[in-house]
Amino acid sequence: MTAVTDLRRDFDAIVIGASAGGLRALQELLSVLPADFAVPVLVVLHLPRDRPSRVPELLGQYCALPVREALDKQPLEPGAVVFAPPDYHLLVEDETSLALSVDEPVLFSRPAIDPLFASAAAVFSRRLLAILLSGASADGxxxxxxxxxxxxxxWIQRPEDAAAPVMPASALAHAGADAVLSLQDICNRLAVPS
Amino acid sequence: MVPEVTRDQETELFDMEVRLLLEAVYLRYHYDFRDYAVSSLRRRMRHAMARFDCARPSDLQHRLLHEPDLFAQALQYFTVQVSEMFRDPGYFLALREHVVPVLRTYPSIKLWVAGCSTGEEVWSLAILLAEEELLERALIYATDINPEALQAAESGTFALDRVAQFSRNYLAAGGRASLSDYYTSAYQGVVFDRRLKKQVVFADHSLATDSVFSEVHMVSCRNVLIYFNRDLQDRAVGLFRDALVHRGFLGLGSKESLQFGTHAREFEQFVPAQRLYRKVAA
Known part of the structure; x- marks a missing residue:
């Protein structure tokens, strides 16, 4: 539990992946982010592909930061929460901008978590924090x-703590984690004021 | 404060090899992918490497340089675009309700579907124009860099399992009949009525290296620009501006925007929710 207070100094971006049961978890998580949280937050939540999403609007009500849906080549903004739109993958293009793609779905999902995490890792490497929450898929x-x-x-949500344990359990088995935490602990770590 | 760049060395090397591969492809085959968005290129190159059994991008580069047949197969990894007929039905509905009434005022109409891939949007537009009784006086340029995709587009053949989705989209887009009125079942799929493509010219054209070839009243270029970096996006939108008539229309993909590019002020929003723009007076 050291280095918690250094979150904003240690990371240039935070990426979050969530699927089944993830909406509630995201609501809690986003509601603890302080208004001066100066790190870009990028989110993939698995969504139905054939209709517009109201999730950014919905979760914006619980978050002190602006919550938006991504546009192609949008600048990466510190202190903004950006969601992947339905039927597009969200990618980090470079240190300053995002990109979208309509490449084939990953494990039946578009948006998918893997392309976001991998593209962010290629750009930010050590300065990236990834958080994987509840879900019933092996995406992530x-x-x-x-x-x-x-x-x-x-950071991976502890499977027993997740509404749907498959996704965090699968990632743990496949890749391990730097911390396995309850949602509450994840929120506590993110909520530390500057 | 500019953060210290701590990129993993391996990623850096991978990116370097991809850049060299793109340079090799350009020199050898004159296909220019050098200004494509790197985030999706990285992913596609990994897929191509897996498909052609190459451990590194430099191995793939070697094979591409020496095996032209392999390049033809690999081209789909650089350009693959998945579309549907009447994808984003709201876009086609907006065309019908807001753009068609203006197009109707011209004695002849030219439209350009830039990056048409396997033709889903071209056939959709042809059906829409036919239903609006405009097809006879329209000419549609359908362009792409991938010869195989163009061939597929021209054939008007689509897999049977995709047609149910196409039909739903067609109805949601304000279709006046039933999509099945426009196709016949054939071996392994459906074939659209050849009469619809009488007014379509399928042609090889690159937004990265070619120039404007005709004056047009509307450009539709959807989910193509997302694969370009900002420089190439600016080049492509510049071509659209030059090709368009005074007050001509530009339609983009639902999550594409002109606002981050250099040509933003040369267009005004026409139907903002559907990413329809109109060229402003110079």
Missing amino acids: SEGVAAVRHAGGIA
Whole structure:
């Protein structure tokens, strides 16, 4: 539990992946982020592909930071929470901008967590924090592996603590983690004021 | 404060090899992917490496240089685009309701589907124009860099398992009939009515290296620019601006925007929710 207060100094970006049961978890997590949280937060939540998502609007009500849906080549903004849009993968293009793609779904999902985590790892390597939450898919496992391989930090929600344990359990088995935490502990670590 | 760059050396080497591979492809085959967005290129190159059994991008580069047949197969990894007929039905509905009434005022109409891939959008537009009784006086340029994709586009053949989705989209897009009125079942799929493509010209054209070839009233280029970096996006949008007539229309993908590029002020939003723009007076 050391270095917790250094979150904003240690990381250039935070990526979060969630699927089944992840909406509630994200609501809790985003609600603890302080208004001066000066790190870009990028989120993939598995969504139905054929209709617009109201998730950013919905979760924006609980978050002190602006919550938006990504546009292609949008600048990476510190202190903004950006969601992958339905039917697009969200990628980190470089240190300053995002990109979208309509490449084939990963494990039946578009957006998928693996492409976000892997692209962020390629750009930020050690200065990336990845958080994997509840889900019933194996998406995220390759992404967590890529993040850790590049020297980044991965926190995984403790499977017994998750509404759907498959996704965190799968990532743990495949790639391990730098910390296995309850949602409450993840929130506590993120909520530390500057 | 500029953060210290701590990129993993392995990633750096991988990126370096990908850049050399793209340079090799450009010199050998004159296909220019050097300004494609790196985030998706990295991923595609990994897929191509797995498919052609190469451990490194430099191994793939070697094979691409020496095996032209392999390059033809590999091209799909550089350009693959997945689309549907009437993808984003709201876009086609907006065309019908807001763009068609303006197009109707011209004696002849030219449209350019840039990066048409396997033709889903071209056939969709042809059906829409036919239903609006505009197809006879329209000419649609359907361009792409991938000859195999163009061939597929021209054939108007689509797999049977995709048609149910196409039909749902068609109806949501304000279709006046039933999509099945426009195709016949054939071996392994459906074939669209050849009469629809009488007014379509399929042609090889690169947004990265070629220039404007005709004046047009509308450009539709959807989910193509997302694969370009900002420089190449600016080049492509510059071509669209030059090709468009005074007050011509530009349609982009639902999550694409002109606002981050250099040509933002040369267009105004026309139907913002559907990413339809209109060229402003110079």
